[in-house]
Amino acid sequence: MKITSAKVIVTCPGRNFVTLKIMTDQGVYGIGDATMNGREKAVVSYLEDHVIPCLIGMDPRRIEDIWQYLYKGAYWRRGPVTMRAIAAVDVALWDIKAKMANMPLYQLLGGRSRDGVMVYGHANGSDIAETVDAVGQYIDMGYKAIRAQTGVPGIKDAYGVGRGKLYYEPADAALPSVTGWDTRKALNYVPKMFDKLREVYGFDHHLLHDGHHRYTPQEAANLGKMLEPYQLFWLEDCTPAENQEAFKLVRQHTVTPLAVGEIFNTIWDAKDLIQNQLIDYIRCTIVSAGGVTHLRRIADFAALYQIRTGSHGATDLSPVTMGTALHFDTWVPNFGIQEYMRHTEETDAVFPHDYHFERGELFCGETPGHGVDIDEELAAKYPYKPAYLPVARLEDGTMWSW
Ligand code: CS2
Ligand code: MG
Numbered sequence: 001m002k003i004t005s006a007k008v009i010v011t012c013p014g015r016n017f018v019t020l021k022i023m024t025d026q027g028v029y030g031i032g033d034a035t036m037n038g039r040e041k042a043v044v045s046y047l048e049d050h051v052i053p054c055l056i057g058m059d060p061r062r063i064e065d066i067w068q069y070l071y072k073g074a075y076w077r078r079g080p081v082t083m084r085a086i087a088a089v090d091v092a093l094w095d096i097k098a099k100m101a102n103m104p105l106y107q108l109l110g111g112r113s114r115d116g117v118m119v120y121g122h123a124n125g126s127d128i129a130e131t132v133d134a135v136g137q138y139i140d141m142g143y144k145a146i147r148a149q150t151g152v153p154g155i156k157d158a159y160g161v162g163r164g165k166l167y168y169e170p171a172d173a174a175l176p177s178v179t180g181w182d183t184r185k186a187l188n189y190v191p192k193m194f195d196k197l198r199e200v201y202g203f204d205h206h207l208l209h210d211g212h213h214r215y216t217p218q219e220a221a222n223l224g225k226m227l228e229p230y231q232l233f234w235l236e237d238c239t240p241a242e243n244q245e246a247f248k249l250v251r252q253h254t255v256t257p258l259a260v261g262e263i264f265n266t267i268w269d270a271k272d273l274i275q276n277q278l279i280d281y282i283r284c285t286i287v288s289a290g291g292v293t294h295l296r297r298i299a300d301f302a303a304l305y306q307i308r309t310g311s312h313g314a315t316d317l318s319p320v321t322m323g324t325a326l327h328f329d330t331w332v333p334n335f336g337i338q339e340y341m342r343h344t345e346e347t348d349a350v351f352p353h354d355y356h357f358e359r360g361e362l363f364c365g366e367t368p369g370h371g372v373d374i375d376e377e378l379a380a381k382y383p384y385k386p387a388y389l390p391v392a393r394l395e396d397g398t399m400w401s402w
Helices: 040-055 063-072 080-101 105-109 128-140 183-201 217-230 246-253 271-275 291-303 319-331 345-350
Strands: 003-011 017-024 029-033 117-125 145-150 178-181 206-210 234-236 258-260 308-311 335-339 356-358 361-363 391-394
Touching (some): 003 040, 017 040, 029 080, 040 063, 040 080, 080 105, 080 291, 105 291, 105 319, 128 145, 128 183, 145 183, 217 234, 217 246, 246 258, 271 291, 319 335, 319 361
Parallel strands (some): 117 145, 178 391, 234 258, 308 335
Antiparallel strands (some): 003 017, 017 029, 117 361, 356 361
């Protein structure tokens, strides 16, 4: 069996997506996601100029060997561009293998560990009252777990506040828009939101919060401590994680569960966090962390320390990643939760898929492969549109982590 050709499809049905399609001499094809929000074209070039020429003629059944070829063979290891390109190839090859086996992907991985996959949705508002309403709407839709973010008085466009009810899309401008940040104001306001949420809805639902890399370790520890009475499912990205040791200080001071990893690319980014048991959930996902082949290594390593998965699932991860992640989640023994931000109807139409939402859970389908396709004709109607994530500055103009 041979790879005969491969192409990269860029489409913008409401937001940009980069998709790799690999064709074989047996007529079976596979699809992989290579989207990197705000830096899409870097991955397009990496695939078109440097990966696809090497793939032609290779045996697509040799998934592991091709993964190692692209990782070790590039000499330049790791990083968000490289690992997304590898992920796209890896996912397309798993799709091909599962189609050849006439099985849904989760069967190839080891079979079902659960029926459905618990997901969390994003509730947000410009202030506490609006967020409380939004959480109520998610509860009414059947969600068991809800992430709550609020605008903060005095902070311009605080992270996580969307425009519509169900959709939140941060990459919103042809050049980065400037948002604000003020840790003092956030530390004052965020605990009040959770106090209100527990007062109104009680403790039956899981609540989550994303710090989005904004706090220092000491401030994160303080926030974690203040949130303890509200029994969060997790506090995410409470401090930047380039320095994995930073989490020691947070861990020593709070029992609020910690989640991190949506911007990690390999197991090495999480090694110290995992083996020192500094986190509770690992948020790496298929597209950013080298595909199914590598994510499986991360999840297995995390399982040794009772750390569970909580894969990133924002709208910039295409339905191809979501579909693949759901097969992974259906199999992985140490599953925790799956993030689920709904895609727009336009996006869903470009990527026909067989997963569905029911009573707070997502279910992958039984179609052979990962169950997600791309309608190329429809995709061609939505040309690429430059869209950047915002940047964040403090009141005095200092650049901060967005
Ligand atoms: C976020 C994302 O979903 C999350 O937890 O942190 O909204 C993130 O900001 C985007 O995926 C960036 O592209
Ligand atoms: Mg996040």
